Amino acid sequence: MVAVYCRSSGESLLISPTSTEIYMIRLFMLYILMKKSREAAAAVKSKPVPKPNPRWGREEETEIFAKKVRLFRQGKISDDDFRRFRLQHGAYSSRLRMDYSMVRIKVPGGEITPEQLEKIASLSEAFSIGSAHVSTRQNIQLHWVQLEDVSEVMRGLVEAGLTTREACGNTVRNVMCSHFAGVCPSEAFDATPYSKAIARFLLRNPMCQNLPRKFKINFSCCDSHGLVRVADIGLVPTVKSTDDGKTIRGFRIYLGGGLGAASFLGHLLEDFTPEDRLLATCMATIRLFDRHGNRENMARNRMRYLVHEMGWEKFQRMVLKERSIVEMTTSYSTVQLFDIKSHEDTRQLPKALRMTKLPMLNGKITNDTPEYERWLHTNAVPQKQEGHFTAFITLGAGDITASQLRILASAIRDYSAEAVARNTPQQNFALRYVREIDLPDLYGKLASAGLANPGALTVASAVGCSGTTSCNLAITNSHRLAKEVQRKFLELGLDIDDSLRDATIKISGCPNSCGQHEIATIGFFGGATRMNNTMMPTYTMLFGGSAGEAGELGRAVMRVPAKRVIDTTLKIIELYKNERAAAAAAEDNDETLHQWIIRLIKGQGSGSIKNLDDMKAALAQVIQLPSPQQNPDAYRDYGSDSLFTAKTARGECAA
């Protein structure tokens, strides 16, 4: 006997079903279930619930900024005082032009709403160059803004809930969080709310307004995604079972890492830091840095130098001790300011139906593969939420026009169930919670705005800092070079070659590592060299860097003229392919370019290239240049039609 509830009549019927009837009832229930999940999915598509906006900006700061600029112009504030104030509020001076600024917009946790992207679009048109720029630390930068207009940009940002406060200067910079956090199949839990809560706690906090130097905090989702070893504080979410059978959340915390002219990998503080000690650990570290950090020598005052000079064991002991003091002395109300709950996503994100297997999961991609499938293969990955995908938007060295930003905003509304995007340290955007059935439409929409380039998750997505396009410290045009590498690699179809997929190319315009060249498979940093009696832009090439918890710093190999960088990387790939073909008979045939390069660094190569010396010899021919008279262009930098000179001005990173 079964009770069947009839929705239309509101009656319950008692029936004694036959086997056919049971089958029919089952079928009916299945139908209802499917209908419900379809309805749920459809509801989300038509109405994504907007994510609450944490409102980082403050209007009064924009007015204060405008006032300070006026006072500065009237000569009533000294250059140094004004510079410090300006940087504290997120404006760098532009390359060799003090009257222009780069405005750095913080995107805490990398999470950005469509409304914010639209606001950035109109601000870039009104006050900047009509394009915005995604940085390697999840900021979005507007370049060449007239100093007097910066307050107006800030005003617009405040309207959208964004801030530039403490995006530069000796402060805690944008707190990063892996763009896979929340969707990563290997993560213990979603670190996003923690990253935003710590960002909120530290923003405008007097304890970090005048640090010896800038301070960077990065959260990852798992051991492989995220830049945890190259930050002052790097955090990997993890869980631990307690004796009473409970699971508690916590982090593996790395301290004292960082990239720069001299780079260090962070050290693991302890095996497990429970989440309720996260705040105290961060506070203790910042306090120690504030107290003991070098305030004299600008070139060596990041916390990594302090750790290095003091020795890790000593620093570790001091942090643990300081943490106890913090815990004993911090008031309850202070701890309440670290509010993870308020940053948690409490919305019901939908479940999606699993449909078909996507070609990228099994298919072989060739040059004849339709564009959409190629994009799918190189730009989309499945999430831990079944039926949902994260799709990446390939940008050229992080640049995106105002109209593209608007299309992106609209695509987020149409296709991302979480109704936000993330920006990535690879200078791209990630659109998450895209249903499998929506991927073709999403592709179509992106393609209409030139945003559907393939290669986002491959070697083709080269990273490049702003270089001589706007930075005072830059020696070379790393920005353009990264775009040229990407263009060439996509043209050659290298993005579809899976053996190159886990390799990365990252380029900085000077040794200071904003392009993160030291964590690239093949990294480059810019310099100037005299060859054949002529100054020319060159890059120091590094091999074998990687991010993640087991990350390594790259090792410098040799110098390459700027105009030979592309040929050199192509030659390296060719050498790799040759070795691979030679080893084809052998079993070990699926070694990737990245793995091969790591093997070379260890001197364990086989065949004709056994180590870095063999590699250098094999590349000697490619880096040769004709005389400057024969080919003057070979001695010029990208984007320049005149002789190369290395012009730099005072860096403001350390002001």
Added chain:
Amino acid sequence: MTTAVTARKKKEAKVSEDFKLPIVCDADTLRSLIRGKSVRIVDVRKAEDYQREHIPTAVSLPLARVLENDAPEKIVAFLEELGISDSTPVVVYDDTFGALASRVAWTFQYIGHDNTALLEITFKQWKELGLETEKQECTFPRARHSLSIKKDIYVDASYVEAAKSQPSTLLVDSRERLNYLTEHIPGARNIPYTMVGSEGSILRKAEELKRLIENRGITNDAEIITYCGSVGTLSGLTYYALKLAGFKNVKLYPKSFKEWKALGKPKEEFKDANYWDLSAE
């Protein structure tokens, strides 16, 4: 009911031949003026766009026709042909964020038709708001218009060259930032046309423009000359933005940077940064 009717009558009664237009005319005011048959609306889009559809009672005067020959006598002839007399209020609109309309409105004011305004929105926005349009070509009886050149709103290259050294004179380049950085008239400051517009309107609100320009340290008593790339459209819009912000002494250099370069006059360039490579265009 009675009050509403009276109010409407009052509003319409206000609309007369001597109605003094503001610098920017909003859609609501324009609709009242249309109802009162006391405005001449000038559509400066291409003739075929006008023929397809236009704001009711609008006449067509494509910008290209004005630029072909903008001798003052010729402009007067245009006005007369369009049935515009000295006292007719004129509202100009375009479909290009107000720049084309600005150039034509400025030309009318230059030859002495002071009572000219820009429509606050573009034709596209007018349509999006669901406001009425019509197809038939509008013609009006020929009118008589006098010629009284307003010298103080126009400058030529030699004036610009002389003015550069005047501390109280400010030269404003209205082109986009990257074009300006590449090269500009020495001493010019950059207020790109993109800075003065807003999402729903061809120009920001007066107080907002005032704040923006005051931020730049530009004072109300300055003589300001605007120029752009070639024919004075973008700088026309900036011209009106400055007027709206309350600046009294604003002038347009309509032949702009194109002529300046052709005359071989000096330029200021900035070559120490590869800023063009930041553009995602």
